[in-house]
Amino acid sequence: MANIRIDHIYKRYGKDKHPVVKDFNLEIRDKEFIVFVGPSGCGKSTMLRMIAGLEDITEGEIYIDDQLVNHLPPKDRDISMVFQNYALYPNMSVFENIAFGLRMRKLPKYEIELAVKKASRILEIESYLHRKPRQLSGGQRQRVAIGRAIVRNPKLFLMDEPLSNLDAKLRVAMRMEIIKLHQSLETTFIYVTHDQVEAMTMADRIVVMKEGVIQQIDTPERIYTLPSNTFVASFIGSPQINLISGRIQENALGGLEFLTSRLRIAIHESNAELLRKHGQVNRQVLLGIRPENISLEALFSDAVVTGTYRFTELMGADRFIYLDIGQDQLLTARVSPSVRFEPGDKVRLGIDSLKMLFFHPDTGVRFAD
Amino acid sequence: MRLRFSLSRISFVVLMLLFAAFMLLPIVFIISHAFKPYDELFVYPPEFLVKHPTTQNFVELMQVTSNSLIPLSRYLFNSIVVSALTVVLSTIISAMCGYALAKHPFPGRQLVFSTIVLMLMFAPEVVQIPRYLVVSRLGLMNTYPGHILPLLALPVGVFLLKQFMEQIPNSLLEAARIDGATEFGLFLKIAVPVCMPAVATVAILAFQGSWSNLETSAYFMQDDDMKTFPFFLSTLTSNLANNVARQGAAAVATLIVLLPNLVFFILLQRKVIDTMAHSGIK
Ligand SMILES: Nc1ncnc2c1ncn2[C@@H]1O[C@H](COP(=O)(O)OP(=O)(O)OP(=O)(O)O)[C@@H](O)[C@H]1O
Numbered sequence: 001m002a003n004i005r006i007d008h009i010y011k012r013y014g015k016d017k018h019p020v021v022k023d024f025n026l027e028i029r030d031k032e033f034i035v036f037v038g039p040s041g042c043g044k045s046t047m048l049r050m051i052a053g054l055e056d057i058t059e060g061e062i063y064i065d066d067q068l069v070n071h072l073p074p075k076d077r078d079i080s081m082v083f084q085n086y087a088l089y090p091n092m093s094v095f096e097n098i099a100f101g102l103r104m105r106k107l108p109k110y111e112i113e114l115a116v117k118k119a120s121r122i123l124e125i126e127s128y129l130h131r132k133p134r135q136l137s138g139g140q141r142q143r144v145a146i147g148r149a150i151v152r153n154p155k156l157f158l159m160d161e162p163l164s165n166l167d168a169k170l171r172v173a174m175r176m177e178i179i180k181l182h183q184s185l186e187t188t189f190i191y192v193t194h195d196q197v198e199a200m201t202m203a204d205r206i207v208v209m210k211e212g213v214i215q216q217i218d219t220p221e222r223i224y225t226l227p228s229n230t231f232v233a234s235f236i237g238s239p240q241i242n243l244i245s246g247r248i249q250e251n252a253l254g255g256l257e258f259l260t261s262r263l264r265i266a267i268h269e270s271n272a273e274l275l276r277k278h279g280q281v282n283r284q285v286l287l288g289i290r291p292e293n294i295s296l297e298a299l300f301s302d303a304v305v306t307g308t309y310r311f312t313e314l315m316g317a318d319r320f321i322y323l324d325i326g327q328d329q330l331l332t333a334r335v336s337p338s339v340r341f342e343p344g345d346k347v348r349l350g351i352d353s354l355k356m357l358f359f360h361p362d363t364g365v366r367f368a369d
Numbered sequence: 370m371r372l373r374f375s376l377s378r379i380s381f382v383v384l385m386l387l388f389a390a391f392m393l394l395p396i397v398f399i400i401s402h403a404f405k406p407y408d409e410l411f412v413y414p415p416e417f418l419v420k421h422p423t424t425q426n427f428v429e430l431m432q433v434t435s436n437s438l439i440p441l442s443r444y445l446f447n448s449i450v451v452s453a454l455t456v457v458l459s460t461i462i463s464a465m466c467g468y469a470l471a472k473h474p475f476p477g478r479q480l481v482f483s484t485i486v487l488m489l490m491f492a493p494e495v496v497q498i499p500r501y502l503v504v505s506r507l508g509l510m511n512t513y514p515g516h517i518l519p520l521l522a523l524p525v526g527v528f529l530l531k532q533f534m535e536q537i538p539n540s541l542l543e544a545a546r547i548d549g550a551t552e553f554g555l556f557l558k559i560a561v562p563v564c565m566p567a568v569a570t571v572a573i574l575a576f577q578g579s580w581s582n583l584e585t586s587a588y589f590m591q592d593d594d595m596k597t598f599p600f601f602l603s604t605l606t607s608n609l610a611n612n613v614a615r616q617g618a619a620a621v622a623t624l625i626v627l628l629p630n631l632v633f634f635i636l637l638q639r640k641v642i643d644t645m646a647h648s649g650i651k
């Protein structure tokens with residue numbers, strides 16, 4: 001049970017001028033599941049390790065339950081952490097691995113026994129408590145690592161890419177278990193991953209980072225539907241969002257349309273208002289539209305694109321088709337898997353113009369209300 | 370396919386056995402030499418194995434030692450005290466030093482490590498005089514610390530343990546730190562157990578260095594009752610190059626000096642073989 005406040009955190013390594021974490025601000029509510037996501041090297045682990053107390057804070061303040069923890073050693077922060085490589089003590093049995101933290105805190109023996117039994121029951125690792133870590137599979141090791149983290153009932157769980165060493169199927173199963181665990185433990189979680197699916201499925205709120213700077217903090221739904229910039233828009237979602245550069249122009253009826261050399265797409269009133277407010281009429285912008293908001297049936301007769309079919313990707317339930325829409329741009333659209341085209345076919349697609357997003361062409365920031 | 374596999378495997382094992390046997394030869398020779406009667410000791414060309422084993426050499430050694438002023442047990446006691454303390458202390462010191470060098474970045478760490486590696490290259494004779502000065506100025510002549518102190522610094526041990534401890538993933542220590550272990554707890558509960566094979570190897574090296582060490586007895590101990598057992602044996606049998614007398618006793622003495630090394634090694638052997646086989650901790 002913990003509220004965490006992260007206040008203007010900076011991190012520089014050594015005499016490096018360039019910070020790896022820059023002006024990081026975040027308030028985490030009690031029992032929240034927060035996911036840090038971003039490409040490799042963006043500073044997720046560094047931020048997590050500063051919260052854990054494993055890394056010095058160059059500048060700024062971290063509060064756990066209104067207590068300033070900047071100079072508190074990790075063991076006094078009442079946290080636990082799961083590492084990517086499990087970090088199980090190789091010289092100890094599974095039981096001892098889980099019990100280690102309790103022994104360090106000098107709990108009575110029967111309490112240790114009880115707590116370890118309970119944690120191992122939750123994680124279904126009772127049957128190999130006597131084994132050494134090297135006698136376990138990757139998935140079992142990960143369970144032990146999680147068991148070691150939950151046995152102490154900490155205020156805050158930190159997990160640094162705990163599932164990235166597991167195979168795809170196991171990862172999905174463990175993902176579910178961590179979600180269940182969060183629900184039953186009612187504790188604050190901070191989870192680091194570079195996997196957008198993990199972020200989307202697990203988080204209450206996602207923190208998207210790039211080069212040490214927070215790009216957006218929001219719920220998965222809002223991150224997906226209302227990304228704050230092109231980086232977030234393309235980082236989350238697979239296949240990636242379509243980004244098409246073009247111009248905003250007024251049409252004969254007084255509405256706005258989006259124009260490229262080969263496309264002319266009418267802009268819905270709600271968006272038109274927004275673009276006018278930002279003074280984007282007769283300016284270059286980036287149009288963002290997700291593949292699933294483009295379909296073979298036209299919802300709006302004036303929001304239609306035509307392109308040359310190039311290739312397809314079948315993903316089980318969905319088929320993604322890639323169209324050449326000129327200017328070296330490919331447009332991805334989600335269609336039903338039964339649809340077939342021949343390379344070179346001209347395809348007409350309708351765009352859900354309510355879902356169109358507009359970004360500044362230079363800064364990549366989305367025009368928002 | 371299966372046959373070829375097993376054939377190559379057999380030939381490999383045979384080769385290794387031959388190799389092992391070859392490495393064993395000196396030990397076999399020392400053991401068999403101790404049981405040779407005088408005529409076999411001097412036969413030319415020398416025989417490798419004893420033909421008519423006898424315990425006569427042991428009796429001779431007993432006679433020689435019983436003539437000495439100080440009882441044999443006193444030398445043995447000295448040796449055991451000195452070796453035990455040296456092994457324990459120098460292993461602890463090497464492990465602590467290796468841990469600090471491997472896992473605690475501090476300014477000048479590289480310099481310290483380079484200095485230690487440099488010390489590996491000095492022949493013992495070079496440090497003879499400085500050692501003498503240190504021991505005498507500290508007033509450690511004729512004391513147990515005078516035996517132990519010169520052998521405490523074990524650059525090989527530091528080197529070996531530093532390399533081993535560097536292999537410990539940082540996350541292992543961090544996990545323990547979060548679990549509430551103190552710095553010393555990390556060292557004792559994680560670093561040392563994880564590096565046990567290397568620690569055992571260092572203990573063996575320390576034992577070999579101190580058990581068969583004659584130098585401290587020769588230079589720093591003037592009182593006879595402070596000298597060690599191997600030193601005593603070596604005085605019994607020195608200057609025998611062209612001497613017939615006491616050759617039997619000398620053969621037995623050599624065996625007796627060798628035996629504890631052998632026993633100590635066998636005791637810790639499993640751990641050491643681990644060291645060779647397993648260079649990293651994954
Ligand atoms: N000890 C260090 N000294 C210097 N730079 C470091 C150190 N640790 C990390 N960095 C740098 O800090 C940046 C952020 O690293 P960090 O480990 O936080 O990335 P990450 O987001 O966790 O990436 P990944 O997804 O690959 O784990 C990287 O550019 C890295 O090179």
Ligand SMILES: [Mg+2]
Binds near residue numbers: 044046160
């Ligand atoms: Mg990382």
